[in-house]
Amino acid sequence: MSRFWNPLIKKLVPYVPGEQPKIQDLVKLNTNENPFPPSPKVLAAISAATGEGLRLYPDPDASALKATIANYYNLTPDCVFVGNGSDEVLAHTFQALFNPERPLLFPDITYSFYPVYCGLYRQAFETVPLDEQFKIRVEKYDGLNGGIIFPNPNAPTGCLLSLDEIERLLKVNTETVVVVDEAYIDFGGESAAKLIDRYDNLLVVQTLSKSRSLAGMRVGLALGHPELIEALERVKNSFNSYPLDKLAQAGAVAAFEDDGYFQQCRDDVIREREALVDRLSAMGFEVLPSAANFVFCRHAERDAGELAAALRERKVIVRHFMSERIAQFLRITIGTSQQNSKLLEALEAILGSK
Ligand code: PMP
DSSP states (O other): OOTTSOHHHHHOOOOOOOOOOSOSSOEEESSOOOSSOOOHHHHHHHHHHOSGGGGSOOOTTOHHHHHHHHHHHTOOGGGEEEESHHHHHHHHHHHHHSOTTSOEEEEESSOTHHHHHHHHTTOOEEEEEOOTTSOOOGGGOOSSOSEEEEESSOTTTOOOOOHHHHHHHHHHOOSSOEEEEOTTGGGTOOOGGGGTTTOTTEEEEEESSSTTSOTTTOOEEEEEOHHHHHHHHHHHHTTOSOOSOHHHHHHHHHHHHOHHHHHHHHHHHHHHHHHHHHHHHHTTEEEOOOOSSEEEEEESSSOHHHHHHHHHHTTEEEBOOOSGGGTTOEEEEOOOHHHHHHHHHHHHHHHHTO
């Protein structure tokens, strides 16, 4: 830290992303990527977009992509915003759509990027504890606030709210924006996108990183009333008017067009998750009900940090959070059946060798 730093930056505690190890032969179940490759049609679209055309700037409005997404969700293109991963879409949302002086409400436990953005954008915030079953308590979000944000399903717990519960929250909170971060919605939930025409304060944020196997490409999106989208566009055009490069735009269009491939991978992940939950439960883990591509679980007798370290020695990496309230949990991304078998074999060896 030097004396030249902006005082705000001096106080900022940055988000620590999950590890992207350089070693190749690890079973990597720590950052919720999809274990299956992107659709071959996405790869073909990206190759077709490379070449001489890269000399020119991309479409700053990503109109083809917005039209594709609008069609997919039965909305008009002015209800769609796209950005460089949903983390960037969320950053623009924090700048554009919350009242910084009133507390933004989000759950305690949730995606740990939210408090970081609050620090960056001087956003006041308050956290609302989960219930005993680690579920979001919708009835606790009805006070005066500067906005509301939560993932559905929640991260890192994987627990899902129904659309009825979300609608209840929207009905009592009509004066501020409610952001539903649907990074994992495709793995078992119902998108709130269908509520957009009834609630002008609802913003749904999604990503192509998880269910569409494109974390490396960085495409996120927001769906909402055109006036909310216009605010996001203003921030974008004042920050980086070309957030999505040509290859990402082409690849993302193809990802939405190849719905059959998407559904097949999604169903495979869900099937693998159900099998993994059964096996982990049989080994003495309590596994929270998950609607995501990961499970959040704790062992009745063994320390989570020690389990994570022992798995790592056996070349399997899972996520262990240091934060006190969840220090007894492991978050395990659903892998292919081979990867999940390696995880289970390693766990059997570790638990058997107590
Ligand atoms: N929201 C939640 C709840 C997440 O877990 C993640 C992934 N870390 C993101 C948003 C961001 O995903 P991306 O930037 O890859 O779209």
